[in-house]
Amino acid sequence: MRSLKFTIEYDGTNFCGWQIQPNGRSVQAEIERVLTRLTGAPTRLYGAGRTDAGVHARGQVAVARVASPIPTANFVAAMNGLLPDDVAVRAVAEVPENFNPRHDAKRKLYRYTLWHSPSRPALDRRVWRVPYPLDCAAMRGAAAALLGEHDFTSLSNQQRAGENNVRTIDRCDLIFAADYAPFDRDVTTSGGKIFMEVEGRSFLYNMVRNIAGLLVDVGRGRFAAAAVPAIIAAKARARAGQSAPAAGLCLEWVKYD
Amino acid sequence: MRSLKFTIEYDGTNFCGWQIQPNGRSVQAEIERVLTRLTGAPTRLYGAGRTDAGVHARGQVAVARVASPIPTANFVAAMNGLLPDDVAVRAVAEVPENFNPRHDAKRKLYRYTLWHSPSRPALDRRVWRVPYPLDCAAMRGAAAALLGEHDFTSLSNQQRAGENNVRTIDRCDLIFAADYAPFDRDVTTSGGKIFMEVEGRSFLYNMVRNIAGLLVDVGRGRFAAAAVPAIIAAKARARAGQSAPAAGLCLEWVKYD
Numbered sequence: 001m002r003s004l005k006f007t008i009e010y011d012g013t014n015f016c017g018w019q020i021q022p023n024g025r026s027v028q029a030e031i032e033r034v035l036t037r038l039t040g041a042p043t044r045l046y047g048a049g050r051t052d053a054g055v056h057a058r059g060q061v062a063v064a065r066v067a068s069p070i071p072t073a074n075f076v077a078a079m080n081g082l083l084p085d086d087v088a089v090r091a092v093a094e095v096p097e098n099f100n101p102r103h104d105a106k107r108k109l110y111r112y113t114l115w116h117s118p119s120r121p122a123l124d125r126r127v128w129r130v131p132y133p134l135d136c137a138a139m140r141g142a143a144a145a146l147l148g149e150h151d152f153t154s155l156s157n158q159q160r161a162g163e164n165n166v167r168t169i170d171r172c173d174l175i176f177a178a179d180y181a182p183f184d185r186d187v188t189t190s191g192g193k194i195f196m197e198v199e200g201r202s203f204l205y206n207m208v209r210n211i212a213g214l215l216v217d218v219g220r221g222r223f224a225a226a227a228v229p230a231i232i233a234a235k236a237r238a239r240a241g242q243s244a245p246a247a248g249l250c251l252e253w254v255k256y257d
Numbered sequence: 258m259r260s261l262k263f264t265i266e267y268d269g270t271n272f273c274g275w276q277i278q279p280n281g282r283s284v285q286a287e288i289e290r291v292l293t294r295l296t297g298a299p300t301r302l303y304g305a306g307r308t309d310a311g312v313h314a315r316g317q318v319a320v321a322r323v324a325s326p327i328p329t330a331n332f333v334a335a336m337n338g339l340l341p342d343d344v345a346v347r348a349v350a351e352v353p354e355n356f357n358p359r360h361d362a363k364r365k366l367y368r369y370t371l372w373h374s375p376s377r378p379a380l381d382r383r384v385w386r387v388p389y390p391l392d393c394a395a396m397r398g399a400a401a402a403l404l405g406e407h408d409f410t411s412l413s414n415q416q417r418a419g420e421n422n423v424r425t426i427d428r429c430d431l432i433f434a435a436d437y438a439p440f441d442r443d444v445t446t447s448g449g450k451i452f453m454e455v456e457g458r459s460f461l462y463n464m465v466r467n468i469a470g471l472l473v474d475v476g477r478g479r480f481a482a483a484a485v486p487a488i489i490a491a492k493a494r495a496r497a498g499q500s501a502p503a504a505g506l507c508l509e510w511v512k513y514d
Contacts, residue, residue: 009379058380080377088379120337122266122345123315123383123507250380 001065004072005095006031006045006079008060010087012246013125018051018060027051027087031062034082038075039068048101048254049108052206054246056126059090059253063101099256105201107170107255112196112212113248127193128212128248134219136174136194141225142218143172143196146211146232153235155211156204157243165235171199172211197252210237212244258322261329262352263288263302263336265317267344269503270382274310275317281310284344288319291339295332296325305358305511306365309463311503313383316347316510320358356513362458364427364512369453369469370505384450385469385505391476393431393451398482399475400429400453403468403489410492412468413461414500422492428456429468454509467494469501 008031016024020032028045035043048061070078075092083089115127116134146169153165177193196215198208214231217223222241223231231239265288273281277289285302292300305318327335332349340346372384373391403426410422434450453472455465471488474480479498480488488496 009376011380011382056380076376085382086379088377090376119266119333119347120345122343123268123313125268125342126380 001067001097002072003063003065003095003097003099004075005093005099005101006062006064006075006089007091008062008087009058009090010056010060011126012051012054012056014086015053017053017055018047018049018057024053027057027060028062030083030087031079031089032064034079035064035066037082038070038078039066041067046101048105049202049251051249051251052246055249055251057251060251061101061105061254061256063095063099065097101254104256105254106257107199107201108203109252110198110203110208111250111252112198112208112244113250114194114196114212114216116192116194124193126247126250128216128245130216130220132220134194134216135221136219138221138225139215139219140174142215142223142228143174143211145225145228146172150232151235152204152207152232154232154237154240155207155214156237157206157210158204159237165204167200167202167204167207169198169200171197173197174215206243209244209246209249210240212248213242214240216244217241258324258354259329260320260322260352260354260356261332262350262356262358263319263321263332263346264348265319265344266315266347267313267317268383269308269311269313271343272310274312275304275306275308275314284308284314284317285319287340287344288336288346289321291336292321292323294339295327295335296323298324303358305362306459306508308506308508309503312506312508314508317508318358318362318511318513320352320356322354358511361513362511363514364456364458365460366509367455367460367465368507368509369455369465369501370507371451371453371469371473373449373451381450383504383507385473385502387473387477389477391451391473392478393476395478395482396472396476397431399472399480399485400431400468402482402485403429407489408492409461409464409489411489411494411497412464412471413494414463414467415461416494422461424457424459424461424464426455426457428454430454431472463500466501466503466506467497469505470499471497473501474498 010027018027020026020029032045043064045062045064079089113127115129149168151166175195275284277283277286289302302319302321336346370384372386406425408423432452
């Protein structure tokens with residue numbers, strides 16, 4: 001048996017999420033189906049993390065154990081020929097038997113895309129359209145207040161007693177898309193795409209979407225950036241405002257040692 | 258009666274093209290349906306040009322005559338609320354009664370996206386995936402040979418006797434996507450997105466896709482850049498090689514005086 005590590009890209013728009021669900025089209029099920037067909041044996045796939053319905057990935061990582069003699073290098077083309085248009089395998093590599101895609105992950109990058117536009121998107125639909133002006137200097141101030149180790153209960157949608165909600169955010173940047181707006185604009189009033197990039201080892205349930213929601217609330221003046229430390233300290237989801245829609249979120253990569 | 262000019266964005270993946278077809282989902286039909294519903298009167302739409310099945314637009318332009326009292330500024334939101342996800346109206350403006358979106362067009366920009374990647378795309382699917390290395394310096398040489406006024410019969414898929422196939426290409430640039438590769442690379446060997454941008458007043462049938470096909474043939478060494486003038490001079494479609502797939506093509510804008 002070999003352990004194979006797959007790097008997977010998908011457009012989450014028409015998926016119920018990564019994980020197999022009783023009634024829904026999941027990324028995991030699509031790939032397990034293809035691996036089972038290629039290897040001739042029922043194959044289970046273990047992901048680095050679940051993504052919700054509508055969330056995308058450019059570099060999800062998952063592992064499967066296979067006994068098949070197919071050379072590792074041939075899996076990419078063979079799998080992509082059998083997978084539907086909205087999911088593709090970017091790379092396959094053999095890893096040690098004890099490799100655990102979830103626990104061994106050292107760093108993840110999520111990118112959330114905001115689109116400041118008067119009309120809704122028809123081409124670039126993997127965005128959250130925000131029609132009002134955004135004070136990006138204030139949003140950067142709020143992002144800075146999230147950096148480092150905190151109890152992020154206020155930014156988790158799963159509230160369970162006794163759960164350890166301490167996480168570390170290594171980076172939280174707002175970046176204007178190069179083809180839309182200059183880097184140094186402080187207030188978006190005339191359209192443009194803004195990427196919110198968040199890096200850390202692991203995140204709570206819906207945490208990145210809740211960060212995006214909080215930063216947009218700051219950008220439109222519902223909260224002051226200076227209020228963010230108190231919102232976090234309150235450890236209460238209700239204090240942190242809205243969750244951002246799934247469509248804007250993409251898991252860009254997962255890094256291992 | 259007012260004449261209204263619509264700026265329209267669409268993802269052509271699931272359309273049979275711009276123009277109404279007996280059996281197929283067209284952009285024109287979707288918008289006419291919505292205008293007819295909003296104004297209460299059967300409404301015809303006239304586009305700046307047709308786009309084929311699978312071709313996209315960020316700035317298609319079309320005109321309709323309406324008698325409805327709806328303020329011009331309200332059309333964008335009203336139409337987008339009724340249109341499907343893959344088509345949206347970006348702007349509406351009143352124009353003089355004699356405005357002709359096709360004949361009055363002064364300049365159009367088409368962008369063709371090449372994606373050099375070992376795996377097929379699942380997220381950014383509006384591309385032509387080219388798995389082999391491309392000699393971009395040679396492609397730029399070929400692009401330069403297309404500039405200016407020529408009889409482009411060799412690059413048209415509609416060969417009709419007596420047709421005037423003289424057109425002028427004002428610009429034909431190869432641009433690396435900022436987030437994929439440096440601007441000055443001459444050969445793509447390690448992945449990256451390349452935009453081919455072509456500007457001109459009007460184009461022959463399939464001309465931009467045929468230019469993309471020719472440039473890729475040059476990039477992979479099937480033709481030398483120096484052979485391009487003779488290919489054009491031959492006025493024979495068969496000399497110019499392949500047509501590029503529809504999925505990579507997008508009509509970015511149409512300019513008027």
